[in-house]
Amino acid sequence: MALTKVQAGGINLADTFAFTGTVSGAGGLVKIYTQSGTSAVSSIDITDTYINSTYDTYYIVGNCLPSSDGVGLELKLKDSAGIISGNTHSLDMQMGSLGELSDGQDHCRLNYSTIGNSQGEGTQFSFYLQHVNSTTIPCAVIAFGKTAHTGAQPEGFYVVSGLTVDQRDKAVKGFNLAMSSGNIASNNLTIYGIVK
């Protein structure tokens, strides 16, 4: 008889089980991609191989160390044609009691002050991409993170960002991360899909 229900005491919790099935009907985070790089690159591009219609909300956790000192980390969203260019990204950022507001630039920013390039500096961030597939609601980027700028000074920030209202017809198919100048010396990035 097929097992349809695990009875109390019917499973040895001290054992190790290799789970190979697929969970359906449950919400939660699904890890879909991870990368780690130690070669300098000018940008990190994630395509629709990972950001697509499978999920409508994605959670990204990463870290980038710049090659150059005193730069910023810029996030640009992509649609099926590539990077959504022009003044298409808005930004409302807060760091301590300070803030910045912009409703038209070509990127979102994942730092407040500049980022240092010594070991242990860089920026550690995470962000949600929301309404990725909507063509009536602009994709939102809800990000927060910790940076260290030159001289190892720590800074925390959060930023509510994303596409401007007039870009609401664009379904997002990836993103691009690049420093405002110079290369990304090393990085790691993990992408999760959030099941509705």
Place this chain on the structure above:
Amino acid sequence: MANYNKMVDGKIIPLTDAEQTAREAKEKAWADGALDRELSSLRKMRNNMLAETDYMGLTDVTMTDAWKTYRQELRDITKGLDSVEKVQEKMKFDTETKTRVNFPTKPS
């Protein structure tokens, strides 16, 4: 000169010539904006420090001359700073004392 590389879905590939041209233009714009950027950073720090003492301007608080001088020096902090090096020297941070050694001294 070889083109920069980019990482696409974890794979390292060279930029196209058009991407390389765009990248070089961005690098030039970044370099050209260095002084404005440094001054902007300095103003952010200065504004934060001014905001910390804004309450002294309330009608039920008497601001001493020392605090008035301190706040005026903060407002004047960008005067005469016409190079990146001068701004960076002004923002110099001592990691031991956790202070900006060339900023006005806060009254005790």
